[in-house]
Structures are given as structure tokens and as C-alpha cells.
Amino acid sequence: MNILIYEHNHFGIDDLKEVLTKMGHSFKLVSNYDLSERKDSKFEKEFFKLYEEGKYDFVFTFNYYPIISNCCQKINKPYLCLIYDSPHINTYSYTLINSCNHVFTFDSADFFFFRDRGINTINYIPLPVNTSRLERQTKVPNPHFASDISFVGALYNEKHNFYERLIDSKISDYTKGYLEGIMAAQEHIYGNFLLESLINGPILDDMMDKMPANPNADGVETSSYIYANYFLSRKITSNERMHILEKLDKSLASKYKVNLYTHTPPKNLKHINCYGAIDYINDMPQVFKNSKINLNISLKSIKTGIPLRCMDILGSNGFLLTNYQEDILRHFRDGVDLVIYEDYDDLIRKCDYYLEHDNKREEISHNGFMKVSKNHSYEKVLNTMFNSL
Numbered sequence: 001m002n003i004l005i006y007e008h009n010h011f012g013i014d015d016l017k018e019v020l021t022k023m024g025h026s027f028k029l030v031s032n033y034d035l036s037e038r039k040d041s042k043f044e045k046e047f048f049k050l051y052e053e054g055k056y057d058f059v060f061t062f063n064y065y066p067i068i069s070n071c072c073q074k075i076n077k078p079y080l081c082l083i084y085d086s087p088h089i090n091t092y093s094y095t096l097i098n099s100c101n102h103v104f105t106f107d108s109a110d111f112f113f114f115r116d117r118g119i120n121t122i123n124y125i126p127l128p129v130n131t132s133r134l135e136r137q138t139k140v141p142n143p144h145f146a147s148d149i150s151f152v153g154a155l156y157n158e159k160h161n162f163y164e165r166l167i168d169s170k171i172s173d174y175t176k177g178y179l180e181g182i183m184a185a186q187e188h189i190y191g192n193f194l195l196e197s198l199i200n201g202p203i204l205d206d207m208m209d210k211m212p213a214n215p216n217a218d219g220v221e222t223s224s225y226i227y228a229n230y231f232l233s234r235k236i237t238s239n240e241r242m243h244i245l246e247k248l249d250k251s252l253a254s255k256y257k258v259n260l261y262t263h264t265p266p267k268n269l270k271h272i273n274c275y276g277a278i279d280y281i282n283d284m285p286q287v288f289k290n291s292k293i294n295l296n297i298s299l300k301s302i303k304t305g306i307p308l309r310c311m312d313i314l315g316s317n318g319f320l321l322t323n324y325q326e327d328i329l330r331h332f333r334d335g336v337d338l339v340i341y342e343d344y345d346d347l348i349r350k351c352d353y354y355l356e357h358d359n360k361r362e363e364i365s366h367n368g369f370m371k372v373s374k375n376h377s378y379e380k381v382l383n384t385m386f387n388s389l
Contacts, residue, residue: 001057001386003027004050008035010062011280011308012084015130019378028054035065038093038218047071058389063088064103066095066218073098078389080104082381084127086302087229092221096121102388107305108327109193123388126306126331128381129315131373137282138289138316145283147273148256148355149248150291152284153309155262156238163235169210175203183236186300187243188343190324193303195228233301241297244344245269251348256355261287288318292361293351296322306331311376314338314368319361321350331375337368 003020005027007013013029020027030050033043048071051059058078059068063085072079079098083091083105091110096103101121105111111124167176182198199207204224207213213226246269248258253271265274278284288294294313304326313320320338322328334340339354341347354361 001025002054004054004056004059005029006033006035006059006061006065006068007031008033012062012082012128014281015128015133015378016060016062018133019130019382023379023382027060028056035061035067038066038216040067043067044071044074048075051075051077064090064096064101066090066093069093069095069098069101072100076100078102080385080388082106082125082127082385083110084308086110086299086305087225087233089216089219089221089226089229091122092219092225093216094218094220102385104385105305106308106327107303108330109303109305125381125384126327126376127308127311128378129311129372129376130378131315131369134285134312134316137285141290142286143290145259145286145290146257147259147287147291149252149293149295149351150259150261150287151241151245151295151297152261152278152287153241153297155241155264155266156234157242157264157266161234161238162231166207166211166231171206171210175206178203179232183232183239186232187236187240191304191326193228193300195232195300196222196224199224199227199232229301233299236300237297240300242266244295244297244347245272247344247348248272248351252351256351259287259291284312285316288313288316291318292355293321294318295347296320298323298325310338311372314365314372315376317365317369319354319365320368321347321354332368332371336364337371339364 003025007029017029058080059072061068061081063083064081069079077100079100080102086107097119098121103122104125105122106127108124111122114122182195186194207227208223213223215221215223245260249269249272252258258272260272260274261278263277265276278287296307296310298307306325306327310320310322322338322340324340328340332338339350341350
């Protein structure tokens with residue numbers, strides 16, 4: 001097949017190019033477009049000209065872009081996309097119902113949300129992993145990245161984030177206390193996302209008055225959705241990750257080597273080795289391969305999906321210790337392919353246990369690697385998507 005691919009700083013583009021070439025497909029990659037605009041006459045004109053010149057079979061993107069969907073709809077050509085971000089507000093655009101769409105999301109909760117409302121242009125599939133590349137990159141171990149426990153990920157502690165800006169906007173003490181209460185509850189609840197339904201009435205009115213979160217003109221998302229997923233979820237995730245790191249710092253980091261890789265390392269951790277962010281393609285696989293335990297602490301806005309971090313850890317033949325996500329148990333076995341912790345104390349216990357039982361840990365990491373290699377390769381995922389055509 002001949003594929004037109006649009007991309008803008010997407011993690012998986014190099015893997016996609018490698019695998020499509022291996023599969024015998026031809027493609028043209030168009031980069032450096034800002035695809036966030038929902039209407040752009042110049043973009044549409046260039047799109048139609050490019051598509052006609054190349055005589056492509058369909059258009060592909062990572063994540064969903066209404067402007068591309070509308071272009072494909074006008075010329076009656078298929079549009080395939082794979083969503084790996086959460087939240088992904090673009091799916092709330094009315095363009096999702098365009099008949100040209102073949103949208104695949106990694107979060108089954110989003111799939112069921114739209115399917116239950118009669119929208120059949122969206123499907124569910126876990127994210128793919130390019131184990132061939134990861135094996136090549138980790139064939140020679142790099143001791144620089146060796147650790148007993150590691151966590152790679154944002155702490156969402158940057159200045160002037162959405163939640164801090166909301167607080168600075170002078171919402172009432174009552175609203176602030178209410179939000180802190182529901183965030184504290186959601187932090188310890190896995191498998192049920194409560195926030196959106198709890199932002200209503202006078203609380204919503206106060207937030208909208210001080211820092212409005214208005215839906216897109218062509219979208220059906222609610223203000224409560226925006227606040228829950230973009231303001232509160234990130235703050236909860238920030239709190240959760242810091243609470244776990246602080247617990248590790250006090251209980252295990254003086255006994256084991258614990259490494260943290262993040263954009264803005266905190267200053268209050270005494271025993272954890274704090275590093276800056278690492279390169280996704282070149283260094284991250286070495287971290288996952290050379291860490292005895294790799295932690296996943298999911299972004300709260302991922303309702304049920306398996307985060308990309310989990311797939312990359314397993315694909316690097318790393319041991320994964322993760323919070324509960326419903327979709328994980330659709331495809332993997334707890335204690336066999338990976339390990340799920342139930343709460344913070346359980347995380348500490350399981351870290352200690354698996355660091356003392358090398359054989360069990362190595363068997364689980366091997367099983368996880370074999371499972372993603374067999375069931376979640378780029379080739380298998382792409383073939384499933386292409387067959388939808």
C-alpha cells in the first residue's frame with residue numbers, strides 16, 4: 001500500500017517508518033505541520049494537491065486530527081490514526097463521526113464511551129512496541145543506567161501549570177477545599193474515574209468565573225471534562241508520584257539504588273538519585289533493561305489503557321511494577337508477565353520482595369517480553385488497523 005503520513009513530534013514515527021519498510025509498504029512522510037488547527041484553508045489546499053499527486057491509499061497519523069479527517073471526508077479517502085495520548089480532546093470533535101475515519105485508541109474506556117453512543121468509527125487496540133529496535137539497542141548493557149528501582153516520567157511540577165494557575169485565579173476557599181478533597185480521594189482509587197462527574201453546580205460556576213475552560217467550537221466536550229482531565233488529573237498524578245517517591249526515599253532508597261529521570265527533579269529527596277529527562281529513543285531502553293524494577297505510575301486521565309511506558313518497559317525485557325489498569329488484565333497476567341501493586345505500601349513490599357528474588361523477577365520480565373513480542377508488535381497492530389479498511 002501507498003500511505004500518506006502526517007506527523008508532528010510523535011514518539012513512534014521512527015518505529016513506524018522502519019516497520020512499514022520491512023512490511024513492503026511505500027509512504028510519504030510530511031513533517032513540521034502544526035496539526036492542532038481545526039480549520040486552515042491553506043493546509044487543505046496543500047493536502048488535496050499532495051494526495052492527488054501521490055495517489056495514496058489512505059492517510060495515517062499518530063493521534064486524531066479533525067482537520068485531516070475533514071480533508072479525507074471531502075475526497076472520500078480513508079483516514080487511519082492511532083491515539084497514544086490521554087486525554088485526547090480531539091476525539092470530542094463532531095468530525096469523529098466522519099465515515100472516512102478508522103480511529104484506534106489505546107484506552108478501552110474511551111472506545112466504549114463513544115461506541116455506547118452509537119459512534120462506530122472508533123476502535124480499541126493496545127499500543128504497539130518495536131521489540132526488534134529495542135533488542136538492538138539493549139544488546140550491549142550500559143552500566144551507566146543500572147539501578148535497583150527506576151522511574152522515568154514527568155512529575156508535572158512545572159511552574160504555572162493549569163491547576164496552580166486555577167488556584168492563583170482566586171477561586172473561593174470552599175472550591176479549593178472541595179477540589180483538594182476529591183483529588184485526594186481519586187489519588188487512591190484505581191479503576192474508577194470520578195472527577196468529571198464531581199465537578200458541577202457552584203463548584204463549576206466558580207471555576208468558570210475565575211478561569212474559564214470553554215469547549216472547542218466544533219467539539220462536544222464539557223467544561224467539566226476539561227477541568228477533570230487537564231487541570232486535576234495532572235495535579236493528582238503529580239501528588240501521587242511524589243508521594244510514592246517520598247515513600248521510596250524513606251523506606252528503600254538507603255538500601256537499594258533508586259534512580260529518577262524527570263524534567264524537573266525535586267529537591268527534597270535525600271537518597272534517590274535524581275537525573276534530568278532522558279532521550280526516549282537512545283537512552284530510555286537502556287534504563288528499562290538495566291533497572292531491576294521499573295515503576296509505572298499512570299497519568300490519572302488514562303482511565304483503563306496500558307500506558308506507552310508499560311509497553312516500552314516490557315519490550316525492553318524489563319521488569320514492570322505498575323498500578324492497576326483494567327486493560328492490563330485484558331492482555332497480561334499479574335505475577336506472570338508483570339506485577340501490579342494495590343497501594344503504596346504494597347508497592348514497597350513488592351519492590352523489596354522482587355529485589356530479593358532474582359529468579360522470579362527475571363522469569364516475569366522474560367514472560368512479559370515474549371508476550372509483547374508475540375501479541376503487540378508494530379506488524380501485528382498495523383495489520384489489524386489496515387484490515388479495518
